[in-house]
Amino acid sequence: MKIETRKFGKIEIDETKIITMPEGLPGFAGFDRFVLLEDEKIAPFSWFQSITEPDLALVIMNPLLFKPDYKVNGLNEFSVTRGWKDTQVSDFLIYVVVNISNGKEEQKITANLMGPLIINSKNNEAVQVVMSDSSYSHQHNVLG
Secondary structure: OEEEEOOOEEEEOOHHHOEEOOOOEOOEOOOOEEEEEEOOOOOOOEEEEEOOOOOOEEEEEOHHHOOOOOOOOOHHHHHHHHOOOOOOHHHEEEEEEEEEEEOOOOEEEEEOOOOOEEEEOOOOEEEEOOOOOOOOOOOEEOOO
8 A cells, every 4th residue: 555655755565564552633623534653763663654644753762761760550451441352462563642842952752641542452442541640751862
């Protein structure tokens, strides 16, 4: 399947890699199908690209790469409430949305640790959860 992207132009994707978000992506109503675009050139960052909207692409990354003690509590219970049967915590891919800004003095990279994106690798469904009772920041400094 071919999709149009703002960053990469028209690209071919494997339809079996499409990730659905039954509840949509918070703040982007009506968009519920995405693909994870990974490229060694931009690692450890990835793109969470909308299938239908070329301009909707979020930079994401694995939070354990810069915060090894990062935890999303209650993943087993979360799996049950989502109806994700026969899944283990090891089936989940956890990413956080990253913001990269160029200031006058330096580049700043922050991550939203309060709103992780959880992807079930068994059924390619995802949800962004909000950990409102967390001590994590929505603007955690990735570089320091």
